[in-house]
Amino acid sequence: MNASVIIFYIIAAAIIGCGLLAVTSLKIFRSAVYLLFSLISIAGLYFFLDYEFIGAVQIVVYVGGIVVLIIFSIFLTQGSGGLMKKPALGRIFFAGLATLFGAILTYMLINNQLFIPSNQQAIAPSVENIGAQMLSTTEHGYILPFEVVSMLLLSAMIGCIVIAIKVKTPELKNSVEIKEVEFGAADNHTIENTDIKIVV
Amino acid sequence: MNEIGLPQVLFVSCALFFIGIYGFLTRRNMITMLMSVELILNSVNINFIAFNKYLFAHKLDGLFFTLFIITIAAAEASVAIAIIINLYRNYHTIDVEEVDTMKF
Numbered sequence: 001m002n003a004s005v006i007i008f009y010i011i012a013a014a015i016i017g018c019g020l021l022a023v024t025s026l027k028i029f030r031s032a033v034y035l036l037f038s039l040i041s042i043a044g045l046y047f048f049l050d051y052e053f054i055g056a057v058q059i060v061v062y063v064g065g066i067v068v069l070i071i072f073s074i075f076l077t078q079g080s081g082g083l084m085k086k087p088a089l090g091r092i093f094f095a096g097l098a099t100l101f102g103a104i105l106t107y108m109l110i111n112n113q114l115f116i117p118s119n120q121q122a123i124a125p126s127v128e129n130i131g132a133q134m135l136s137t138t139e140h141g142y143i144l145p146f147e148v149v150s151m152l153l154l155s156a157m158i159g160c161i162v163i164a165i166k167v168k169t170p171e172l173k174n175s176v177e178i179k180e181v182e183f184g185a186a187d188n189h190t191i192e193n194t195d196i197k198i199v200v
Numbered sequence: 201m202n203e204i205g206l207p208q209v210l211f212v213s214c215a216l217f218f219i220g221i222y223g224f225l226t227r228r229n230m231i232t233m234l235m236s237v238e239l240i241l242n243s244v245n246i247n248f249i250a251f252n253k254y255l256f257a258h259k260l261d262g263l264f265f266t267l268f269i270i271t272i273a274a275a276e277a278s279v280a281i282a283i284i285i286n287l288y289r290n291y292h293t294i295d296v297e298e299v300d301t302m303k304f
Contacts, residue, residue, distance in 0.1 A: 008204045012212045019216050019239055023223025028232060035235045038216075042242050045212070049253050054266055058245075061270050066238065066277045073281045074231055077288045085295075087226040095225035103218040110210045115255055122257035133260055134267075142264050149271050156275035164282040166289070 004048075011048060014041035026083045028074055036067045051125050209250040216243035230284050230294040234277065241273045 018038035025031040039062045046055035123129055134142045216239055223236030245266045252262025284294055291299050 005204060008208065012208070015212055016215050016219070019219045022239070023219055023227065023232070023236055028229065031232060031235065035238065038239065039242065042246065045209075045246065046249060049209070049249060051249055051253070051263065054245075054249060054263060057267065057270055061274055062238070062242075065274055069277060069281055070231060070235065073284055076285060077231070077294050084229055084232075087228065091226055095222050098225070099218040099222040102221070103214060106214050106218075107211060110207060110214065115206055117255045118258055120258035123260060125252075125260060125263055130260060130263065134264065145264075145268060149268055153271060153275050156279050160278050160282040163279070164285050 008045075008048060011041055011044045014038070015045065026086065028078070028084055029071070032067060032071050032074060035070070036063060039063055039067065053125065053127050053130055206250055206254040209246065209254075213243040213246040213250065216240075216246070228296050230280075230287070230296060233296070234280050234284075238273065238277065241269060245269055 015038055018034045018041060022031050022034035022038055025034060039058065043055045043058040043063070046052075046058060133140065134146055137143050220236045220239035220243065223239065224233055227233050227236060248262040248266045248269070252259070256262065287299060288294050293299065
C-alpha cells in the first residue's frame with residue numbers, strides 16, 4: 001500500500017460515490033453539482049494516469065462547458081428549489097437488479113480476461129506528440145476525423161440555434177386569423193376538447 | 201495489490217457505466233437522463249485511456265478516440281438542451297411521461 005495506490009482509491013471512491021449521488025438525488029440542482037464533482041474526479045484519474053492533456057480537456061469541456069450548460073437549462077426550465085418525483089418502487093427494483101447483474105457479469109469477464117501488453121517502445125502522451133499526429137496527413141494521421149468533427153460541431157451549433165429559436169408570427173391586422181389553437185389537458189386528445197378562438 | 205493495474209481502472213469504468221444505466225432507467229426528467237448519458241460517455245473515455253496506457257503504450261489511438269468522444273459529447277449535450285428548452289416552451293414540462301402527444 002504505497003501513496004499512489006491510496007490516491008487511486010480516493011479518486012475511484014470520489015468518482016463512484018459522486019456518480020451514485022448524481023443519479024439518485026431528488027434535488028435536480030444538487031444532482032448537477034454531484035455530476036460536476038464526478039467529472040472533476042475523472043479528470044483527476046486522467047492526471048493520475050499521466051494523461052495531462054486529456055485531463056485538461058476534460059476540465060475545460062465538461063466542467064467548464066457541459067455542466068454549466070446543464071445548470072443553465074435547469075434554471076431555464078424548472079428552477080432549483082423543489083423535489084423531483086420519486087421513481088416508482090418497481091422501476092427502482094428492476095433497474096437496480098438489471099444493472100447489478102450486468103455489472104457483476106462484466107466484472108467477471110474482465111477478471112477472467114488475460115490482457116497482454118505490447119512490448120514496443122512507448123510514446124509519451126505529450127502535447128507535442130498529440131499535435132503532430134493529429135494534424136499529420138500521413139498514414140496514421142488524424143487530420144480527416146479532425147476536419148469531419150469540426151464540421152459536425154459547426155452543424156450542431158447551427159442546429160441548436162434553429163431548434164431553440166423563438167419563432168415570432170407576424171400580426172395580421174384587419175383580417176380574420178386563427179390566433180391560437182389550444183389543446184386541452186395532456187390526456188384529452190379528442191376533437192371536442194379543442195378550443196379554437198377566432199379573433200377579428 | 202501494491203500497484204494499480206488495468207483491472208482496477210476497468211472496475212471504476214464498469215461501475216460508472218452501470219451507474220449511468222441505472223440513472224437512465226429510473227429517472228424520468230430529461231435533464232437528469234442527459235446527465236446519466238454523460239456519465240456513460242465518461243466511463244467509455246476512461247476505458248479508452250486505460251487500454252491505451254496499459255496495453256498499447258506505443259500508440260496514441262485511444263487518446264484520439266477520447267478527444268473525439270469528448271467533442272461529440274459536447275455537440276450532443278448542446279443539441280439535447282436546445283430540444284429540452286423547445287419542449288419546455290411548448291409543453292411546460294420536461295417529464296418524458298407527460299410529453300406523449302405523438303404516442304397514439
